[in-house]
Amino acid sequence: MRKPIVAGNWKMHGTLESARSLAAEVAAAAGSTTGVEVVVIPPFVHLHAVRNALGESAVQLGAQDVSPREEGAHTGEVSTRMLRDIGCRYVLCGHSERRQYQAESNELVAQKFMAARRAGLLPVLCVGESFEERERGETEQVLRAQLDPVLRLGGPATFEKALLAYEPRWAIGTGKTASPEQAQDVHRFLRSEVAAFSATIADLLPVLYGGSVKAANAAELFSQPDVDGGLIGGASLIATEFMGIVAAAA
Numbered sequence: 001m002r003k004p005i006v007a008g009n010w011k012m013h014g015t016l017e018s019a020r021s022l023a024a025e026v027a028a029a030a031g032s033t034t035g036v037e038v039v040v041i042p043p044f045v046h047l048h049a050v051r052n053a054l055g056e057s058a059v060q061l062g063a064q065d066v067s068p069r070e071e072g073a074h075t076g077e078v079s080t081r082m083l084r085d086i087g088c089r090y091v092l093c094g095h096s097e098r099r100q101y102q103a104e105s106n107e108l109v110a111q112k113f114m115a116a117r118r119a120g121l122l123p124v125l126c127v128g129e130s131f132e133e134r135e136r137g138e139t140e141q142v143l144r145a146q147l148d149p150v151l152r153l154g155g156p157a158t159f160e161k162a163l164l165a166y167e168p169r170w171a172i173g174t175g176k177t178a179s180p181e182q183a184q185d186v187h188r189f190l191r192s193e194v195a196a197f198s199a200t201i202a203d204l205l206p207v208l209y210g211g212s213v214k215a216a217n218a219a220e221l222f223s224q225p226d227v228d229g230g231l232i233g234g235a236s237l238i239a240t241e242f243m244g245i246v247a248a249a250a
């Protein structure tokens with residue numbers, strides 16, 4: 001049995017004060033939800049304050065990105081050790097906004113993913129196709145190209161203690177959500193790609209869906225057999241909406 005996970009990616013939103021109060025609201029509300037791993041993923045500069053605001057709650061902390069390098073003269077970068085130090089358990093690797101606006105290649109994303117694994121963080125590999133790629137029938141080819149460098153570097157155990165997030169680019173922040181059937185088809189495909197290396201690891205692998213998930217559409221998406229929860233952007237900035245999504249995963 002895979003435990004559902006709902007993770008809120010706060011992206012580049014908020015102030016120190018709003019991050020603190022959102023974290024405190026989520027922590028208080030999460031106390032009454034069992035059976036779902038709840039994760040908040042604030043901007044780097046708010047991690048410390050958010051960790052303190054989460055207190056002793058079961059809500060976990062994640063980061064939006066990480067350096068592939070261990071330490072040294074890499075101005076502006078944040079290492080896996082720093083993230084561990086500050087209390088992160090999860091880290092996003094290859095979010096589509098980083099692939100698109102920071103030109104992160106599949107190879108760089110794979111290096112970040114492996115650095116996170118080595119450090120004992122749980123990397124969340126984000127994959128997804130554009131609208132045009134889907135229209136051209138290239139979805140599986142694009143996803144395979146995003147997965148392959150990671151599998152090449154990591155070998156058969158790559159996705160042990162890791163997560164996948166399927167986030168169709170056309171659904172992120174657009175209000176357009178993949179239908180439950182579209183999500184299930186892709187999630188099944190992703191799991192089967194991992195199963196080609198290890199059926200056991202594929203079976204245990206959490207595969208999250210992301211892309212305009214709201215409290216109103218979450219239950220239908222999460223009811224699909226290969227959808228193990230969600231990576232939530234916009235809707236994670238409103239505690240009641242986010243907790244509505246968490247409730248749909250329970």
Ligand code: PEP
Nearest residue numbers: 172173210211212233234
């Ligand atoms: C995301 O950025 O990971 C995301 C899924 O965003 P949104 O929920 O706003 O579409």
